[in-house]
Amino acid sequence: MEPLMAVTIGILFAAAIYMMLRRSIVKLVVGLILLSNAANLLIFATAGMLRGAPPLVPQGLSAPANMVADPLPQALVLTAIVIAFGVLSFAVVLVRRAWEIVRADDLDKMKDTDT
Amino acid sequence: MQYAVLGGFCVAAMAPLLYRWFGARTAGVMALLPAAIAAWLMAQWPTIAGGGTLWREWAWVPGLDITLTFMIDGLAWLFAMLITVIGTLVLIYSGEYLHGHRDLPRFLVVITAFMMSMLGLVLADNLVALFVFWELTSITSYLLIGFNHTDPVARKSAQQGLFVTVGGGLALLAGFVMLALAGESWSLAELTERGEQLKAHALYAPLLVCVLLGAFTKSAQFPFHFWLPNAMAAPTPVSAYLHSATMVKAGIYLLARLHPALGGTEAWVVTLSLVGALTMASGAFLAIQHTNIKKLLAYSTVMALGTLTMLLGIGTETALAAFVVFLLGHSLYKGALFMVAGILDHETGTKEVTAMGGLRHAMPRTALVTVVAALSLAGLPPLVGFIGKESMLESLLAAEHHRAVILPMAFFAAFLTLAVAAIVAIRPFFGGWRETPRTPHEPPGGMLAGPALLAALSLLFGLAPGLLDSLVGVTVAGIGAPQAEVHLALWHGLNLPLVLSLASLVLGALVFRRWDRLRSWLARLEPLMARGPEAGYEASMRGLTRVAEWQTRFLQNGYIRNYLVMTLLVLLGLVGHALLMRQTPNLTFALDLYLHEALVAGLMVAGAVAACVMRSRLAAVAAVGVMGYSIALTFVLFSAPDLAITQLLVETLTVILLVLVLFRLPRFATLSTPIERLRDLVVAGLSGGLITLLMLAVLSGDRLPRISDYMVANSQPLGHGHNIVNVILVDFRALDTLGEMFVLALAAIGVYAMLRFHAEEYEARNASRIWRGDNG
Numbered sequence: 039m040e041p042l043m044a045v046t047i048g049i050l051f052a053a054a055i056y057m058m059l060r061r062s063i064v065k066l067v068v069g070l071i072l073l074s075n076a077a078n079l080l081i082f083a084t085a086g087m088l089r090g091a092p093p094l095v096p097q098g099l100s101a102p103a104n105m106v107a108d109p110l111p112q113a114l115v116l117t118a119i120v121i122a123f124g125v126l127s128f129a130v131v132l133v134r135r136a137w138e139i140v141r142a143d144d145l146d147k148m149k150d151t152d153t
Numbered sequence: 154m155q156y157a158v159l160g161g162f163c164v165a166a167m168a169p170l171l172y173r174w175f176g177a178r179t180a181g182v183m184a185l186l187p188a189a190i191a192a193w194l195m196a197q198w199p200t201i202a203g204g205g206t207l208w209r210e211w212a213w214v215p216g217l218d219i220t221l222t223f224m225i226d227g228l229a230w231l232f233a234m235l236i237t238v239i240g241t242l243v244l245i246y247s248g249e250y251l252h253g254h255r256d257l258p259r260f261l262v263v264i265t266a267f268m269m270s271m272l273g274l275v276l277a278d279n280l281v282a283l284f285v286f287w288e289l290t291s292i293t294s295y296l297l298i299g300f301n302h303t304d305p306v307a308r309k310s311a312q313q314g315l316f317v318t319v320g321g322g323l324a325l326l327a328g329f330v331m332l333a334l335a336g337e338s339w340s341l342a343e344l345t346e347r348g349e350q351l352k353a354h355a356l357y358a359p360l361l362v363c364v365l366l367g368a369f370t371k372s373a374q375f376p377f378h379f380w381l382p383n384a385m386a387a388p389t390p391v392s393a394y395l396h397s398a399t400m401v402k403a404g405i406y407l408l409a410r411l412h413p414a415l416g417g418t419e420a421w422v423v424t425l426s427l428v429g430a431l432t433m434a435s436g437a438f439l440a441i442q443h444t445n446i447k448k449l450l451a452y453s454t455v456m457a458l459g460t461l462t463m464l465l466g467i468g469t470e471t472a473l474a475a476f477v478v479f480l481l482g483h484s485l486y487k488g489a490l491f492m493v494a495g496i497l498d499h500e501t502g503t504k505e506v507t508a509m510g511g512l513r514h515a516m517p518r519t520a521l522v523t524v525v526a527a528l529s530l531a532g533l534p535p536l537v538g539f540i541g542k543e544s545m546l547e548s549l550l551a552a553e554h555h556r557a558v559i560l561p562m563a564f565f566a567a568f569l570t571l572a573v574a575a576i577v578a579i580r581p582f583f584g585g586w587r588e589t590p591r592t593p594h595e596p597p598g599g600m601l602a603g604p605a606l607l608a609a610l611s612l613l614f615g616l617a618p619g620l621l622d623s624l625v626g627v628t629v630a631g632i633g634a635p636q637a638e639v640h641l642a643l644w645h646g647l648n649l650p651l652v653l654s655l656a657s658l659v660l661g662a663l664v665f666r667r668w669d670r671l672r673s674w675l676a677r678l679e680p681l682m683a684r685g686p687e688a689g690y691e692a693s694m695r696g697l698t699r700v701a702e703w704q705t706r707f708l709q710n711g712y713i714r715n716y717l718v719m720t721l722l723v724l725l726g727l728v729g730h731a732l733l734m735r736q737t738p739n740l741t742f743a744l745d746l747y748l749h750e751a752l753v754a755g756l757m758v759a760g761a762v763a764a765c766v767m768r769s770r771l772a773a774v775a776a777v778g779v780m781g782y783s784i785a786l787t788f789v790l791f792s793a794p795d796l797a798i799t800q801l802l803v804e805t806l807t808v809i810l811l812v813l814v815l816f817r818l819p820r821f822a823t824l825s826t827p828i829e830r831l832r833d834l835v836v837a838g839l840s841g842g843l844i845t846l847l848m849l850a851v852l853s854g855d856r857l858p859r860i861s862d863y864m865v866a867n868s869q870p871l872g873h874g875h876n877i878v879n880v881i882l883v884d885f886r887a888l889d890t891l892g893e894m895f896v897l898a899l900a901a902i903g904v905y906a907m908l909r910f911h912a913e914e915y916e917a918r919n920a921s922r923i924w925r926g927d928n929g
Contacts (some may be wrong), residue, residue: 052841110861124900
């Protein structure tokens with residue numbers, strides 16, 4: 039599965055960067071979402087992908103009996119998902135404020151600090 | 154000794170405070186500092202004269218082998234003595250010269266700091282310490298030259314001096330590093346003993362070039378000589394100090410210091426003697442074109458610096474002895490003459506020698522001092538300048554390399570210098586009386602004391618040169634001729650140098666008589682002069698500004714996507730290069746995968762691509778949602794239930810948020826041209842490809858042991874939790890989670906603030922502010 043994921047993640051990154059290079063701010067935000075998802079997936083997949091072995095300790099045992107998926111990248115990605123959401127909501131509201139004031143969805147029209 | 158120098162910096166910093174206590178007498182009080190150091194140095198003379206070396210060790214950065222060790226041998230003693238004695242006189246003089254000047258405290262701060270830097274420079278034994286003091290002199294002299302900072306000319310000259318000397322300083326730093334590598338030591342004393350090793354080393358040529366660049370820029374050697382005359386924009390006490398005993402002699406000091414380590418090779422001899430001779434001749438030639446007394450003296454300083462460099466290049470025993478005598482003589486008479494120039498400027502209100510005349514009636518004592526100092530400059534008996542010039546000519550006659558070039562240049566410089574001396578001494582003081590902007594009087598005692606003392610010393614050492622024998626002896630011993638027996642004398646009998654001196658006297662007198670006609674004739678060379686090295690400097694400064702403008706326009710253009718493209722391309726270049734150099738990616742993989750997993754991956758890609766191409770916002774948001782849910786599915790399939798839950802929740806919230814907020818915004822417009830889109834596509838595609846390759850490289854490499862094994866083993870026993878991810882978040886890495894909560898809280902506050910503060914309010918407030926006439 040990992041080689042396929044490598045290609046998938048590459049495409050996600052490419053899509054994210056393409057969108058971040060647009061002049062439209064909304065597209066920039068979409069690019070941001072794609073980028074954070076791609077990065078999360080990259081961390082998750084690079085640690086190795088195991089089927090049916092969640093990092094849980096069965097009741098009555100002090101440690102899992104068999105090999106389980108690496109819990110640390112999962113914990114990191116979990117944090118990242120939540121933070122990305124925080125950043126995204128801030129960015130989205132910011133875009134809306136900008137739209138209300140500048141009435142433009144074009145980054146090139148926002149070069150002045152006075153508008 | 155270190156305490157004296159470092160304490161001197163503290164005294165410098167205290168000058169404004171002292172000024173509050175002592176008022177106009179502050180300069181005199183501060184002069185006690187160099188005077189005390191000079192007295193201490195004098196007390197050490199018996200040790201030095203006996204060939205001994207004083208050491209004062211002080212580890213500064215022991216880990217890096219940097220020490221603040223001071224070493225006083227003959228050479229260092231001579232320089233330190235000149236710096237402190239002339240420094241004392243200059244401080245007293247400047248107290249009168251700048252009497253009542255509003256910025257006198259600032260002047261005293263800087264000139265004292267400069268004095269201490271210079272002292273540190275000549276005493277330091279460690280290359281790094283020497284370099285630090287070297288740069289300190291550049292910076293403080295910049296502040297001194299630009300002292301009259303309201304004058305644009307002074308600012309420009311100060312900047313020019315700084316650029317030239319600091320530019321050379323950079324070369325010097327590189328030279329020092331190579332020197333330390335080649336000699337395996339940072340200590341000058343050790344390096345001077347390893348001359349053979351250094352000269353045989355492969356780095357010898359590049360390090361010589363760098364060190365010489367540093368010394369030549371500092372000591373205003375051709376073609377870097379132009380900054381020195383321009384530095385005359387400084388107040389006269391500064392000129393007297395910087396250009397007689399200190400700043401410009403720093404390069405000379407360095408060359409002399411390194412002479413035993415680097416000198417004697419053909420490269421050294423040829424470069425130094427030719428550059429020195431060229432500087433000497435051009436300095437003397439340029440001097441006689443000027444009528445401003447400070448410029449006349451400045452160019453004659455260039456001449457003297459060239460002479461000193463040339464003598465070091467020749468490097469024989471006689472040449473080194475001539476070097477020391479010339480150095481001493483020049484410091485004495487040049488200090489005196491610059492101070493006299495300041496007196497003339499102060500009393501008459503002009504610097505033009507052609508505008509003055511007959512001043513001997515108004516200022517007889519000044520006239521006497523000037524004549525004595527000028528005789529020394531001219532190299533006439535019985536002054537010390539004569540001994541210096543005679544021994545210089547004697548060593549030139551014995552020079553081995555390029556004698557045919559150097560000797561005529563020296564003769565040329567000698568008679569022109571004689572003319573300069575005559576102009577400086579005779580034009581203002583003799584001949585008919587001329588009206589000047591101010592009515593001249595004899596200057597106050599504090600101003601005349603300095604030049605009088607220096608002129609008296611010139612005369613004393615000229616009449617009794619035996620006094621200098623041991624000083625010249627130990628100095629010459631320190632710079633490369635340990636067995637030298639020095640016996641200076643005024644009268645050597647009728648020999649070739651004396652004949653040359655007599656001939657130069659005749660020619661010099663002729664030049665002086667015809668000076669006015671000669672100047673108008675030389676004025677025709679003006680267009681040629683305009684193409685000199687200074688024009689090159691100006692052109693390179695203009696080029697620098699243009700390049701800076703261009704690269705700012707190109708790089709700092711304000712478009713976020715251009716920054717992004719630039720960053721990505723650099724990243725691609727560096728990471729891609731490193732990746733492809735280090736390993737060939739293994740592209741053969743056993744694809745172990747099920748159909749439904751491939752379908753989920755396909756869905757993800759489809760969602761991402763659709764989000765890019767959709768024209769409607771809502772459709773784009775939906776496509777993002779599809780991708781997000783596919784990712785959640787991936788988490789489900791590959792053993793990450795917590796991630797899957799979080800991703801589902803967050804994705805749902807994201808879609809709702811996007812729909813709510815962006816719903817009212819218009820459809821996407823096409824803002825970019827097809828070419829731009831193609832460029833972005835290429836950059837994005839390359840970046841994505843690089844990520845894929847990186848991940849494949851990681852996957853094909855050896856797996857390191859997992860650091861989470863500890864967490865897996867201890868989650869239940871220590872954390873009492875069965876969900877390991879959960880235990881990591883709230884226990885093992887609880888601080889991370891705390892930080893995350895802070896970020897979320899901040900984002901929430903920001904969102905709340907922005908939603909509460911409506912655009913209408915903003916406009917209303919803006920309008921009322923404009924109405925009140927308050928635009929801030």
